[in-house]
Amino acid sequence: MSDPKPLDVIVVGAGLGGCACAMAMHYAGFNVTVLEKVHKFLRLGDSLGLGENALRLLQRWGLHDQLIDIGNKSELMQIRRWGDGKILAQQPLMDMAGYIGHRGDYHEAFLARVKELGIEIKMGCNVVSYDENEPSLTLSSGEVYKADVIIAADGIKSLARELVLGFEDKPKSSGYACFRAFFKGAYLKSDPLCREFVEKECVNIWIGNDVHLVQNTLRDGDEFNWIITHKDTEDIKESWFQPGDMNEVRKLVEDVDPRIGNAVRSTKECLDWKICYRDPIPSWVSKSHKIVLLGDSCHPHLPTSAQGASQATESGAVLALCLKLGGKDNIPLATRVYEKLRFSRVRQSQLNGEDLRDRWHNALKDLDVDGEIDPESVKMRVRLFMSNRWLYPFDAEADTLHRWQEVSAQVSEELANGKIIPLFTGAASKVVA
Numbered sequence: 164m165s166d167p168k169p170l171d172v173i174v175v176g177a178g179l180g181g182c183a184c185a186m187a188m189h190y191a192g193f194n195v196t197v198l199e200k201v202h203k204f205l206r207l208g209d210s211l212g213l214g215e216n217a218l219r220l221l222q223r224w225g226l227h228d229q230l231i232d233i234g235n236k237s238e239l240m241q242i243r244r245w246g247d248g249k250i251l252a253q254q255p256l257m258d259m260a261g262y263i264g265h266r267g268d269y270h271e272a273f274l275a276r277v278k279e280l281g282i283e284i285k286m287g288c289n290v291v292s293y294d295e296n297e298p299s300l301t302l303s304s305g306e307v308y309k310a311d312v313i314i315a316a317d318g319i320k321s322l323a324r325e326l327v328l329g330f331e332d333k334p335k336s337s338g339y340a341c342f343r344a345f346f347k348g349a350y351l352k353s354d355p356l357c358r359e360f361v362e363k364e365c366v367n368i369w370i371g372n373d374v375h376l377v378q379n380t381l382r383d384g385d386e387f388n389w390i391i392t393h394k395d396t397e398d399i400k401e402s403w404f405q406p407g408d409m410n411e412v413r414k415l416v417e418d419v420d421p422r423i424g425n426a427v428r429s430t431k432e433c434l435d436w437k438i439c440y441r442d443p444i445p446s447w448v449s450k451s452h453k454i455v456l457l458g459d460s461c462h463p464h465l466p467t468s469a470q471g472a473s474q475a476t477e478s479g480a481v482l483a484l485c486l487k488l489g490g491k492d493n494i495p496l497a498t499r500v501y502e503k504l505r506f507s508r509v510r511q512s513q514l515n516g517e518d519l520r521d522r523w524h525n526a527l528k529d530l531d532v533d534g535e536i537d538p539e540s541v542k543m544r545v546r547l548f549m550s551n552r553w554l555y556p557f558d559a560e561a562d563t564l565h566r567w568q569e570v571s572a573q574v575s576e577e578l579a580n581g582k583i584i585p586l587f588t589g590a591a592s593k594v595v596a
């Protein structure tokens with residue numbers, strides 16, 4: 164007897180989330196095909212953190228040393244006072260942001276591993292509609308793909324999310340926006356003011372009132388990146404690529420530590436990231452239980468979380484394991500256990516990003532007049548600068564195995580009653596006609 168036909172899985176989107184998910188599905192023994200809209204990937208974005216929670220899983224899928232080579236460069240990061248750059252705290256980078264590398268470099272490594280595993284990525288495949296009952300999807304070319312389960316890792320502007328929600332999920336301003344720039348910073352090495360930040364890989368953060376500036380130097384000092392998070396009440400035009408106004412940036416950094424100020428002011432162009440964030444949604448799975456959201460399509464993160472790619476990786480691992488534990492005839496059970504297992508952890512990780520941002524933006528207000536941290540109050544220091552440490556020891560697969568029995572019993576009941584309990588009810592009032 165030959166093996167039974169493996170589960171057919173289609174992953175929409177070959178970003179970091181889609182690639183991680185494809186690897187997880189492959190290792191679970193499924194037949195995975197990835198469909199990606201763009202014809203060719205460019206090296207987009209700037210710094211991205213990968214936490215040990217993700218690296219632990221990626222290692223099981225044969226992808227580790229390449230990632231460490233990219234990201235394990237700076238050991239400590241400094242948190243500095245906005246006006247003069249005085250170091251307020253110093254913490255291991257691995258406790259705060261994980262391994263920091265260029266998003267494009269990580270993406271290249273993810274794509275290479277997917278190909279090495281023999282998983283097909285079909286480029287230039289733009290999904291324009293879904294049939295959740297088949298389930299199937301249609302490309303702009305008219306071509307139709309059918310599978311046992313379809314996973315939409317199609318990013319923040321997810322088309323599948325609207326199908327799952329049954330309404331258009333409009334972005335709402337978080338009250339903040341980021342200006343970001345990324346460029347070859349070699350010319351800064353001749354600037355005596357900012358030289359110390361560009362000579363080698365390093366990460367520094369300047370915190371001020373309602374503003375913070377993150378500086379990352381990558382590729383052994385060849386590449387330079389800054390991100391300024393600031394209050395913003397402008398209308399939303401959500402895009403990864405919208406150009407930013409350098410005059411506005413120059414105003415924001417008028418009173419920042421002159422060393423980093425010089426580097427920012429001399430930057431030629433930057434991007435304006437309005438939000439790229441969403442409130443939690445009540446479901447990650449279509450009513451048919453066969454189309455599933457993963458990654459930024461259902462749980463985008465703020466830059467201060469430094470967990471967008473890592474949480475997407477965890478989601479891939481959990482979904483694959485649920486499908487395997489549930490078996491081919493129990494896809495609804497598996498997908499609903501997946502969303503229940505993931506939701507609260509992802510939510511904590513998202514909120515952690517908001518919390519950290521708010522702490523940084525208020526930290527100086529809590530300091531004494533000289534802007535010194537009360538030296539006696541070690542507790543305050545911890546409270547002010549808090550770390551992401553708690554996120555990293557988690558093993559998403561072990562947790563799934565541990566909780567499968569309990570959660571699958573609950574889901575079985577919900578499925579039998581025909582009533583799936585929403586993940587989150589607070590967002591229901593935001594329904595857009």
Ligand SMILES: Cc1cc2nc3c(=O)[nH]c(=O)nc-3n(C[C@H](O)[C@H](O)[C@H](O)COP(=O)(O)OP(=O)(O)OC[C@H]3O[C@@H](n4cnc5c(N)ncnc54)[C@H](O)[C@@H]3O)c2cc1C
Pocket residue numbers: 175176177178179180181198199200201207208209210211212266288289290291316317318319321322403457458459460464466469471472475
């Ligand atoms: C251009 C860009 C720059 C970014 N820069 C940073 C950064 O500097 N730092 C950081 O921490 N995070 C960055 N992010 C976010 C980070 O990459 C994600 O949080 C993380 O990788 C998880 O994303 P994802 O795979 O779920 O979605 P994404 O990375 O957004 O990938 C989604 C993929 O789906 C494809 N897709 C979308 N719609 C369709 C469709 N209809 N049919 C077929 N394919 C489709 C897209 O082309 C894309 O390749 C960036 C994301 C993007 C898209």
Ligand SMILES: *[C@@H]1O[C@H](CO)[C@@H](O)[C@H](O)[C@H]1NC(C)=O
Pocket residue numbers: 168169171172194195196308309310
């Ligand atoms: C794997 O999936 C693809 C696309 O859905 C399909 O064309 C192919 O026949 C499948 N292969 C196997 C071995 O089932």
Ligand SMILES: *[C@@H]1O[C@H](CO)[C@@H](O)[C@H](O)[C@H]1NC(C)=O
Pocket residue numbers: 231235
């Ligand atoms: C990262 O680099 C440090 C310092 O060079 C080293 O001690 C550590 O083992 C490295 N981490 C990994 C996972 O290789």
